[in-house]
Amino acid sequence: MKPQGSSEPVGLALPSPYLLFLGDVTTAAYAKTAFGLRDWAGDKCIGEFALPGATVTTGLPAMTPADALKAGAKSLVIGIANEGGKIPASWIPALVEAIEIGLDIVSGMHVRLASVPAVREAAQRCGRALIDVRTPPPGIQVGSGRKRSGKRLLTVGTDCALGKKYTALAIAWALQDRGVPADFRATGQTGIMIAGSGMPMDAVVSDFLSGAAEMISPAAPADHWDIIEGQGSLYHPGFAGVSLGLLHGSQPDVFVVCHDPTRTEIVGLPGLPLPSLEELIELTLTLGHRVNPAIRCGGISLNTSALSESEAADAIADTSAAIGLPAADPLRGGPEFDRLVDSCLA
Amino acid sequence: MKPQGSSEPVGLALPSPYLLFLGDVTTAAYAKTAFGLRDWAGDKCIGEFALPGATVTTGLPAMTPADALKAGAKSLVIGIANEGGKIPASWIPALVEAIEIGLDIVSGMHVRLASVPAVREAAQRCGRALIDVRTPPPGIQVGSGRKRSGKRLLTVGTDCALGKKYTALAIAWALQDRGVPADFRATGQTGIMIAGSGMPMDAVVSDFLSGAAEMISPAAPADHWDIIEGQGSLYHPGFAGVSLGLLHGSQPDVFVVCHDPTRTEIVGLPGLPLPSLEELIELTLTLGHRVNPAIRCGGISLNTSALSESEAADAIADTSAAIGLPAADPLRGGPEFDRLVDSCLA
Numbered sequence: 001m002k003p004q005g006s007s008e009p010v011g012l013a014l015p016s017p018y019l020l021f022l023g024d025v026t027t028a029a030y031a032k033t034a035f036g037l038r039d040w041a042g043d044k045c046i047g048e049f050a051l052p053g054a055t056v057t058t059g060l061p062a063m064t065p066a067d068a069l070k071a072g073a074k075s076l077v078i079g080i081a082n083e084g085g086k087i088p089a090s091w092i093p094a095l096v097e098a099i100e101i102g103l104d105i106v107s108g109m110h111v112r113l114a115s116v117p118a119v120r121e122a123a124q125r126c127g128r129a130l131i132d133v134r135t136p137p138p139g140i141q142v143g144s145g146r147k148r149s150g151k152r153l154l155t156v157g158t159d160c161a162l163g164k165k166y167t168a169l170a171i172a173w174a175l176q177d178r179g180v181p182a183d184f185r186a187t188g189q190t191g192i193m194i195a196g197s198g199m200p201m202d203a204v205v206s207d208f209l210s211g212a213a214e215m216i217s218p219a220a221p222a223d224h225w226d227i228i229e230g231q232g233s234l235y236h237p238g239f240a241g242v243s244l245g246l247l248h249g250s251q252p253d254v255f256v257v258c259h260d261p262t263r264t265e266i267v268g269l270p271g272l273p274l275p276s277l278e279e280l281i282e283l284t285l286t287l288g289h290r291v292n293p294a295i296r297c298g299g300i301s302l303n304t305s306a307l308s309e310s311e312a313a314d315a316i317a318d319t320s321a322a323i324g325l326p327a328a329d330p331l332r333g334g335p336e337f338d339r340l341v342d343s344c345l346a
Numbered sequence: 347m348k349p350q351g352s353s354e355p356v357g358l359a360l361p362s363p364y365l366l367f368l369g370d371v372t373t374a375a376y377a378k379t380a381f382g383l384r385d386w387a388g389d390k391c392i393g394e395f396a397l398p399g400a401t402v403t404t405g406l407p408a409m410t411p412a413d414a415l416k417a418g419a420k421s422l423v424i425g426i427a428n429e430g431g432k433i434p435a436s437w438i439p440a441l442v443e444a445i446e447i448g449l450d451i452v453s454g455m456h457v458r459l460a461s462v463p464a465v466r467e468a469a470q471r472c473g474r475a476l477i478d479v480r481t482p483p484p485g486i487q488v489g490s491g492r493k494r495s496g497k498r499l500l501t502v503g504t505d506c507a508l509g510k511k512y513t514a515l516a517i518a519w520a521l522q523d524r525g526v527p528a529d530f531r532a533t534g535q536t537g538i539m540i541a542g543s544g545m546p547m548d549a550v551v552s553d554f555l556s557g558a559a560e561m562i563s564p565a566a567p568a569d570h571w572d573i574i575e576g577q578g579s580l581y582h583p584g585f586a587g588v589s590l591g592l593l594h595g596s597q598p599d600v601f602v603v604c605h606d607p608t609r610t611e612i613v614g615l616p617g618l619p620l621p622s623l624e625e626l627i628e629l630t631l632t633l634g635h636r637v638n639p640a641i642r643c644g645g646i647s648l649n650t651s652a653l654s655e656s657e658a659a660d661a662i663a664d665t666s667a668a669i670g671l672p673a674a675d676p677l678r679g680g681p682e683f684d685r686l687v688d689s690c691l692a
Contacts (some may be wrong), residue, residue: 145583145615202553204519209552209587234590237491241555241591248583269491288630291583 014196015074015104016041019065020058022050023080023091031056032090033108033190034079039089040169041194046073051094065098075104075131077193085110087119093333096122096288104129105308108189120301133192134200136212143249145291150220153298153344154252155230156284159267160239162260163303163330164230165191168331170258171256172227183227185216187246191229201231213249226250234283235275236266244287251291254298254344255284261315262306277323298344299326360477360542361420362387365411366404368396369426369437379454379536380425385516387540391460392419397440411444421450421477423539431456433465442468444601447484450475479538482558487610488687489556491637496566499644500598500688501576502630503615504620506585508606509649510576511537516676517602518573520687528571531562533577533592538573547577547588555588559595572596576604580629581621582612588634597637600644600690601630605683608652621671644690645672 020034027123037045038058050056057341057344058079065076076098078087087109095105095113099122099261107113113130114120123130154172155164168191175182177190184191186198187319191332199216201209203281217226228250232239247255257280266272281297300319312329316336320327326343328336364387366380374381396402401470403614404425411422412680422617423442424433433441433455441451441459445468453459459476460466490681499517501510514530514537521528530537532544540639545562547555563572569647575594578585593601603626612618621629636643647667662682666673672689674682 089690137577143584145618202551204552206550206552206555206587206588206591209547210584234633235636237490237594238556239553239635240594240636241587241589242552244580244590245552245587245588250584283632287365287580290581290586 009075010298016044017046017073018077019068019073019078020048022054024051024053024090026055028056028139033081034058036190046071048182065101069101075106077106087111092118095119099126099128106131108133133189135202136204140208141211143214148219150224152226152252153254154250155227159232159233159257163258166259167301168227168229185226185228207247209312210249213246248291256298256301258301260303299340304329352494362390363392363417363419364423365414366394366421366425368400370397370399372401374402376428379427380404380521382536389689392417399556399662404530411447413531415447421452423452433457433602435686438464443466452477454479479535480549481549486554487557489560494565496570498572498598499600500574501602503579505605509604512602513647513676514573531572533575555591558596602644602647604647645686650673650675
């Protein structure tokens, strides 16, 4: 991770470098945490450790826990996000081996590491830490809505899982490249592992939602930007409460709308259409105005991973023309993305 | 409590009748839980039990725990909502006495009963239950947004603490009086004690907010109404996430806007104006449409407790004329309230 503009610690702090654990994964989609770490925190990742039977690889060097410890690793990070967030029995001997070698364990699963008896006992015996990044830190207050110094940008989405984290990371890095003091603020388990700290918004008790968001983007110098990873969607009937608590607590000066132009319905809820970009922009302005009257939309981030290069270029140009704001795919970069960043800073 | 239209159990279930515990309270506002139980669940309340020094009374017969047990009480309910939700040391001997006599303890405090060693030990020794109504039940799922059978009404507010619970109770009772099958669905600690069951929305982990609301208003016969107690306000920067999760999970056919005409700013956040009734109606329609395209506003519930009778009548008439919908103070009743209920059922 690049040097950050603010040294203020927030939320959890994770021991790095990491050894990425892939279990016995055979479906690439389940390894998205490992891929996210490789792509966005490559300098914190020493290698990968998979069980026999695994067919997915991050391309990082294969290492045993003993190899990784010798190479400087401080923790084994579970790089899998499977359905249900469970820890399969087949993983336990490997986790215990890593603990006995001298690594801490970092997990973003719903199941807490200490609830697995063999893992808990090994950690107690060896004096190693078990870190569940989905456990919020203590001391979260009710949100006040009071304006804080510094600038804030929040990514919002027409749905879940279409690029809010990647967009926030790309914008934070672009600002740092330009010499603008900026921090990526993680709000989900993979983002927290990438940043090494953050707030698991979806695990916070609901009375403290916006207070948790206020806590991870504290008052800062006037020219400093917090680039905050969005969660869910204001139009997602399962998660909109989290999205609104995060919006109110983030009090963004600028938001960037994330969208997948090939998606027409909310994932997992067939028949429920995505909102239009115009609807989402208007609703975000209405709701965000309550905590920051200066809120504005900086532009559109399109996830064009399912499109060819020319299809992507067309989608980006069409979206920008239709909305009247810069549009770009941050992972494709180019002058479109520069213009999107310019617009955010304007 | 009047007989309910649906027998489906949801969330917590509390042992009644109750002995109301007032501690050593000297400020009536702190006894609002006891007053709410007296006003809305009088048939569940056997008496009150106060410590020396208390100056507030509900008007119910004073009883010791032993008297109350003889009269049929099943639990001692802490009727105080003090700041910080703490259990003062001065209360502990009385709680232990009630447990030893044979009563369960019901609490809506933030602090859990079992975290007080003397209370925990007494309950274990005597085999009595310690019930924290702010602890959500297990098994809450992520919200799906899928339409359920039956009718639902949600009270929403321009702020916290201005009558959303009382309005929902009054409407539920009015429907039952008319022979319409209806249940009051509690979403906060006092409401849960009144109803004997419900969901403490502000204590639910945020990922499950709308799922929790779906759980307490399950599919029902087509002519059945769930009258759901609202929480917070979409315009409250501390609690709007809870309000939106509750709105999405409730998928109301009808909402009633609750407002205090003497209030101009959000309580506790000086300088932050209340939204206008028109703004709140429009935003609730926009957000609620996502889960129920037929959503409509049934009218306005005004809390006129700070006004004289003639001032209240003027405020009700002026509001109804300005908004073009029925307005009433449910606690004053009258033909205005009948018209508000008619409008909800229309």
